[in-house]
Amino acid sequence: MNALFLVLGVLAAVAAGLWAWRRWHPVSFWYGVGFPTRAALVYLTWHHIASGCRLTHNRRRLRLTLDAVPVLGSAARSGAAVVEQKRRVRRVDVERAPRLGLLRPTRLGWRMRLRLHDGQVPADYEKAAEGIAHAWRVHSVRVVDVRPGFVTLWATMRDPLTEVTLSHEPCELLRVRPGKLENGRDWVMDFRTVPHWLNAGATQSGKSNLANAIIRDLAPQPVALVGFDLKGGVEFTPYAPRLSALATTRKESVDLLSDLVGEVENRMATCRAHGARNVWTLPEDLRPVPVVVLVDEVAELFLMADRSEKDEVSKTATSLLRVAQLGRAFAVYLIVCGQRIGSDLGPGVTALRAQLSGRVCHRVNDPETANMTLGDLDPAALDAARAIPAETPGVCVVAGQDGSWHRARSVYVPEHEAEQAARDFAHLAPDWNALVGSVPAVRPAA
Numbered sequence: 001m002n003a004l005f006l007v008l009g010v011l012a013a014v015a016a017g018l019w020a021w022r023r024w025h026p027v028s029f030w031y032g033v034g035f036p037t038r039a040a041l042v043y044l045t046w047h048h049i050a051s052g053c054r055l056t057h058n059r060r061r062l063r064l065t066l067d068a069v070p071v072l073g074s075a076a077r078s079g080a081a082v083v084e085q086k087r088r089v090r091r092v093d094v095e096r097a098p099r100l101g102l103l104r105p106t107r108l109g110w111r112m113r114l115r116l117h118d119g120q121v122p123a124d125y126e127k128a129a130e131g132i133a134h135a136w137r138v139h140s141v142r143v144v145d146v147r148p149g150f151v152t153l154w155a156t157m158r159d160p161l162t163e164v165t166l167s168h169e170p171c172e173l174l175r176v177r178p179g180k181l182e183n184g185r186d187w188v189m190d191f192r193t194v195p196h197w198l199n200a201g202a203t204q205s206g207k208s209n210l211a212n213a214i215i216r217d218l219a220p221q222p223v224a225l226v227g228f229d230l231k232g233g234v235e236f237t238p239y240a241p242r243l244s245a246l247a248t249t250r251k252e253s254v255d256l257l258s259d260l261v262g263e264v265e266n267r268m269a270t271c272r273a274h275g276a277r278n279v280w281t282l283p284e285d286l287r288p289v290p291v292v293v294l295v296d297e298v299a300e301l302f303l304m305a306d307r308s309e310k311d312e313v314s315k316t317a318t319s320l321l322r323v324a325q326l327g328r329a330f331a332v333y334l335i336v337c338g339q340r341i342g343s344d345l346g347p348g349v350t351a352l353r354a355q356l357s358g359r360v361c362h363r364v365n366d367p368e369t370a371n372m373t374l375g376d377l378d379p380a381a382l383d384a385a386r387a388i389p390a391e392t393p394g395v396c397v398v399a400g401q402d403g404s405w406h407r408a409r410s411v412y413v414p415e416h417e418a419e420q421a422a423r424d425f426a427h428l429a430p431d432w433n434a435l436v437g438s439v440p441a442v443r444p445a446a
C-alpha cells in the first residue's frame with residue numbers, strides 16, 4: 001500500500017513539474033519534452049498517415065511466406081484433408097510510405113524532408129497537406145523548399161498570427177519589420193532587395209495599418225518620404241511633418257510625379273557620369289538620399305471624372321510606371337496601396353503591377369483583385385488569401401520576388417503612434433526643393 005502511495009506521489013510530482021515547466025518556460029519545454037514526444041509520434045504513425053493521405057506506393061517484393069499445402073498420400077486417401085505448412089518465396093505487393101528525413105524542431109513546430117516516390121510531384125503533397133495537418137492535430141502543414149526528388153514539410157502547431165507582438169529594435173537602412181510571418185519569424189520588407197510593393201485589400205482589411213507600421217519604421221531612417229493621397233489627404237496629412245512632399249489633388253500629383261521622374265533622371269545622369277550602375281556604387285558623398293513613395297488609393301490616380309482629365313491621367317500613369325521601372329537602381333521605392341486593382345482601371349495598372357514585385361494581399365472582396373495581386377504566383381497563395389476571415393484585420397499573404405509566399409500579419413500600429421514618430425523625426429525630412437534641385441516642388445501643408 002505504501003509503495004502504491006509512493007508511486008502515485010512520484011507520478012503526481014512529475015506531472016506537476018512538467019506542468020510548471022510548460023507554464024513558466026514554454027520554449028525550453030517544447031525543445032526538451034514537447035518536440036521529442038511529437039517526433040516519436042510522427043515517426044510511429046507516419047506509415048498509417050501516408051497511407052490515409054494516399055502518399056504510399058505499392059512495390060513488388062520477394063517475401064518468404066508460410067503457405068498451407070495439401071498433403072497427398074495415405075492420410076489424404078483415408079478421406080481426411082491433411083495440410084502441411086511450407087515456406088515459399090513469393091512476389092507480394094508491399095505498401096511503402098515516402099521516406100522521412102530527420103525531423104527538425106522550429107519554434108512553433110517542426111520541419112522535415114521527405115523523399116518523393118517515383119512518379120510523385122510536390123503538388124501531391126500540397127493536396128495532402130490539409131489531411132496531414134488534421135492527422136497530426138496541428139494548425140497547418142505547408143510544402144516549402146522543393147528540390148528534385150525531395151520536398152520539405154513545415155508543420156505549425158498553432159496560428160502565430162492570432163496575436164502579433166514585436167520587440168522594438170531599430171531597423172537597418174531601408175528595412176522595415178511590419179509584423180510576423182506564419183512560421184513565427186519577423187516579417188521583414190527590405191526595399192533594397194524588393195524595391196516596389198503592392199498592398200491590396202478591402203476596406204477594414206488592414207492596408208492603412210501596414211502603411212502606419214512602415215512609416216513608423218522608416219521615420220527614424222535617413223530617407224525621404226513622399227505621399228500621394230487623393231482621397232482628400234485624410235490618410236497622410238497627419239504624417240506631413242515627416243513627409244518631404246505630399247500630393248492630395250490630381251494637379252499636385254502630376255507635378256509631384258514629374259518631380260520624381262526628373263529626380264530619377266538626374267540620378268541616372270550622375271551614375272552615368274561616374275560609371276556606376278546604381279546609386280549604391282557611387283562614391284559616398286555623391287550618393288543621393290533614398291526616396292520611399294507611398295500611394296494611398298491607387299485607383300484614384302487612374303480614375304477620371306470626365307474626359308478633360310484624360311491627359312492628366314495618362315501622364316500620371318506614364319510617370320508612375322517610369323518611376324517604377326527606373327526606381328530600383330536609383331533608390332526610389334514605391335508602396336502602392338489599393339482596394340481594387342483591376343484591369344478596368346486601364347492598361348497602366350497592369351503594366352505598373354508587373355513592376356511591383358513585392359505583393360501583400362489582405363482580405364479582398366472581389367476575386368479579380370486577389371488575382372491581380374497574387375494570380376501570377378502560386379495558386380495556393382491565392383487560396384490562402386481568399387480564406388482570410390474578416391475578423392482578423394492585418395492578416396495577409398506576402399510574396400517576394402523569389403516566388404515564395406507566407407501568411408503574415410502586421411503588428412497593430414494605431415495612427416497616433418505613427419503620427420508621433422512622424423513628429424519626433426520631422427527634423428530628418430529632407431527638404432524637397434533641395435532634393436530635386438530647381439524643379440518646382442509641392443510642399444506638404446504641415
Ligand SMILES: Nc1ncnc2c1ncn2[C@@H]1O[C@H](COP(=O)(O)OP(=O)(O)O)[C@@H](O)[C@H]1O
Binds near residue numbers: 201393
Ligand atoms: N495588424 C492588425 N492587428 C490588429 N488590428 C488591426 C490590424 N490591422 C488593422 N487592424 C484593425 O482593423 C481596422 C481597419 O484597419 P485599416 O488598416 O484602417 O484598414 P483599411 O485601411 O484596409 O481600411 C483598424 O482600425 C484596426 O483596429
Ligand SMILES: [Mg+2]
Binds near residue numbers: 204207208
Ligand atoms: Mg485605409
